[in-house]
Amino acid sequence: MSFTVAVIGRPNVGKSTLFNRLIGKRLAIVDDTPGVTRDRREGDASIADLKFTLIDTAGLDDATDGSMEARMREQTERALDDADVVLFLIDARAGVTPMDEHFAGWLHRHGTPVVLVANKCEGGAGQGGLMDAYSLGLGDPVAFSAEHGEGLDGLYDALLPFAGETLDDIPFDEDEDPDEAWRTRPLQLAIVGRPNVGKSTMVNKLLGEERMLTGPEAGITRDSISISWNWQGRDIRLIDTAGMRRKARVTKKLEGLSVGDTLRAIRYAEVVVLVIDGTMEFEKQDLSIARLVIEEGRALILAVNKWDAVTGKEKAMGQIEDRLQTSLPQVRGIPVITCSALKGKGLNKLLPAVTKVHEIWNRRVPTGGLNRWLEAMIEAHPPPVTKGRRLRLRYITQAKARPPTFVVFVSRKDVLEESYIRYLINGLRENFDLPAVPIRIHQRTGTNPYVDEEAKKEPKGKTRTKAKSKGKTPMKKKQPERRSPPRAS
Numbered sequence: 001m002s003f004t005v006a007v008i009g010r011p012n013v014g015k016s017t018l019f020n021r022l023i024g025k026r027l028a029i030v031d032d033t034p035g036v037t038r039d040r041r042e043g044d045a046s047i048a049d050l051k052f053t054l055i056d057t058a059g060l061d062d063a064t065d066g067s068m069e070a071r072m073r074e075q076t077e078r079a080l081d082d083a084d085v086v087l088f089l090i091d092a093r094a095g096v097t098p099m100d101e102h103f104a105g106w107l108h109r110h111g112t113p114v115v116l117v118a119n120k121c122e123g124g125a126g127q128g129g130l131m132d133a134y135s136l137g138l139g140d141p142v143a144f145s146a147e148h149g150e151g152l153d154g155l156y157d158a159l160l161p162f163a164g165e166t167l168d169d170i171p172f173d174e175d176e177d178p179d180e181a182w183r184t185r186p187l188q189l190a191i192v193g194r195p196n197v198g199k200s201t202m203v204n205k206l207l208g209e210e211r212m213l214t215g216p217e218a219g220i221t222r223d224s225i226s227i228s229w230n231w232q233g234r235d236i237r238l239i240d241t242a243g244m245r246r247k248a249r250v251t252k253k254l255e256g257l258s259v260g261d262t263l264r265a266i267r268y269a270e271v272v273v274l275v276i277d278g279t280m281e282f283e284k285q286d287l288s289i290a291r292l293v294i295e296e297g298r299a300l301i302l303a304v305n306k307w308d309a310v311t312g313k314e315k316a317m318g319q320i321e322d323r324l325q326t327s328l329p330q331v332r333g334i335p336v337i338t339c340s341a342l343k344g345k346g347l348n349k350l351l352p353a354v355t356k357v358h359e360i361w362n363r364r365v366p367t368g369g370l371n372r373w374l375e376a377m378i379e380a381h382p383p384p385v386t387k388g389r390r391l392r393l394r395y396i397t398q399a400k401a402r403p404p405t406f407v408v409f410v411s412r413k414d415v416l417e418e419s420y421i422r423y424l425i426n427g428l429r430e431n432f433d434l435p436a437v438p439i440r441i442h443q444r445t446g447t448n449p450y451v452d453e454e455a456k457k458e459p460k461g462k463t464r465t466k467a468k469s470k471g472k473t474p475m476k477k478k479q480p481e482r483r484s485p486p487r488a489s
Contacts, residue, residue, distance in 0.1 A: 003162050005045070006055040006079045009089035010099045014119040018089065018146035019056035022047065040079045041225050047156045050163055055079045074210075085113045085162045087155075090133060092118040092126025092143070104136040115158045116141040122148050182362045182402075186228065186235040189354060190269035192262060192293070194285055195243025197277045198305040202341035203227070203240045206350075212240050224265040231351055239265045246285050266292065270402070271299045271358050273350065278304040278316065278338065282323045294331050297403040299361040299437045301353055307338040308345060332426070333435025361437045363404060367397045369432075370406070377427050386415045404428075405440040413445045 007015045020026050022045035045054035057079045058072040080086060088107060090100050107114050116138040118130045122145035133141035142158055144151035191199045200212035207229060224241045242258035266272055272293045276286050293300050302324070310316050317338070324334055335353045339346030374396045383391040392411040399407045406428070410416060425439045 002052060003084040004053045004055065004082060005085050005087060005159065005162075006057060006083035007087045007089060008057050008076055008080065008103075010097070010103065011058075013089045013091045014146045015089055016056055018087070018117070018119065018144075019043065019045075019054060021146050021149055022054055040075050042227070047152055047159070050156055050159060052159070052163070055083060071214075080110060080112060083112060085115060085159065087117050088114050088138065089117050089119050090129065090136075090141075091120055092129030092133070093120045095129040096132040096135060101136065104138060108137070113162065114138050115155075117144050117155065118142065119144050119146055121145055122150055182358075186237045187354070187358055188237050188239070188268060188270040190224075190239040190241060190265045190272045190298075191275060192241050192266060192272055192289060193243065193275035194277070194283070194289075195245060197243070197275045198341040199243070199275050200240055202275060202303070202305065202339075202347070203238060205341050205344050205347055206238070224261045234355065239269065241265050244285070244289055246288075263292075266298065267296055269298055270361065271301065271354050273301045273303050273354070275303045275305050275341075278307045278310045282320055287323070287327050290328055294328070294438045297438050297440070299357040299403070300331060300334055301350070301357060301436070302334055302336045303350060304336060304338045305341050308340040308343060313338075330422075330425075331436065331438055332429060335436055357436045360434055361403055362401050363432075363434065364401050365398050365404070365428075365432050370396045370398065373427070373431055374408075377424065381423060383420055384417060386412075386417070391415055399442070403438045403440065404434055405442070407442050407444050409444050411445070413443055416443055 007018055009015055019041070023043040024046070025043075040058070041056040043054050043056075045052055057076040086107065088104070090096060116133055116136060118126060118133050118141040120126050121130055121143040126143070130141055130143055142151060142154040144155060191203060193199050200214045203212050204210050204214065207227065211227060212225065224239055227238045227240070229236045229238050241262040244259055244262055274286065274290055274293065276282060290300060290302075302320075304320065307313070317336070320336060324336075325332075328334070335357065337346060337349050337353055339350065341347065374393060378393055383393060385391075389412075393416075394409040394411065396406055396408045399405045408416070408424070421441050424441055428434060428439055
């Protein structure tokens with residue numbers, strides 16, 4: 001059976017670096033600034049054949065008031081309650097500090113098994129701190145270097161007793177239809193938006209627990225935090241992201257890293273919920289984020305938060321819908337959900353809209369129906385004349401879903417005008433019920449596979465007239481002159 005490991009320690013001892021090392025990906029933001037990590041993050045980690053769930057936590061701080069540091073410590077305590085074993089990191093180069101001693105005593109009282117890890121021991125520079133670590137009374141420390149990956153064998157031996165049975169990989173159903181496999185995989189759902197619009201509050205309300213760190217301060221979330229969740233029997237991987245400000249306003253390195261993490265979350269998502277503040281106008285930055293989601297080919301849902309505080313709701317909704325139609329004409333029918341994340345009002349409409357849009361994003365249209373539709377579209381509005389000739393659209397097929405992507409085979413490549421492509425996209429969206437998702441159309445040249453090409457070939461045995469040389473008519477051969485016989489005298 002699986003087990004859970006929590007990584008804790010004071011700020012800037014290398015917890016997120018260790019997390020990335022064991023996960024095998026650069027998921028957690030790493031920087032020299034202390035206190036980068038604020039929310040706890042989970043991931044699937046492994047050391048050789050040892051597999052476990054790893055939790056990265058914020059740096060331990062001795063704060064018990066209502067400050068952000070105190071709320072961060074509460075998140076760490078919850079991770080400690082969920083863990084089967086704790087990796088307590090210290091900085092071997094800095095040695096054992098009074099704060100390390102304080103939290104070592106706290107771990108003694110908690111009762112969860114602890115593995116003491118002396119980080120930054122590469123090159124022998126941390127040998128003094130490694131020896132001092134014995135004074136904490138937490139057993140033999142593991143000499144480790146998260147930056148260089150040294151000491152993995154010692155960490156493996158320390159965690160092996162907590163593994164229990166050896167884990168087998170989840171079997172893959174080879175008979176599963178790849179077009180229907182998305183129904184059994186977790187739905188990747190990202191929550192994005194500008195800072196302080198209520199993204200983390202919305203995530204907490206959906207989960208029914210204080211999973212994410214929230215507060216009145218803007219920009220609390222720094223990492224994109226992925227949370228596994230089950231809603232009405234459907235597995236969902238919910239991703240809370242850092243707020244995205246305009247590029248010109250992003251001046252600090254740490255905020256730039258957070259924005260990059262959010263962009264990566266959008267690329268890996270399937271459905272993206274864009275949260276906006278209903279008490280403010282639909283800003284240009286909101287539209288920029290929406291365009292980014294569409295360009296990445298993701299399904300989009302608009303959540304208007306703080307709707308309970310909006311005055312003149314009918315007028316405000318009209319302005320939002322008008323802005324969507326004028327500024328995002330390439331994606332029509334985006335669902336607009338009004339809600340209050342703080343009070344939980346309206347959130348019951350969000351997940352049904354997400355699952356519906358996700359189904360549309362994965363939808364496939366039969367080729368026969370597509371080509372009958374194409375004939376009707378051409379008859380109603382033929383392609384424009386280009387270069388003195390009218391372009392012929394031979395047939396259409398769907399190349400893939402996620403998002404719906406179609407290929408139109410034409411007589412000449414890349415001469416179909418953008419306006420006619422929009423005409424076809426709008427027709428697809430209306431006739432095959434494809435709202436809220438981006439639709440892509442590519443042009444190709446080639447023969448129609450649905451026409452029997454053999455019937456067009458010349459019958460065998462037919463001889464062709466030999467070409468005449470140099471294009472000149474050959475001269476007739478001069479016949480010999482016939483002479484009459486001589487007369488007899």
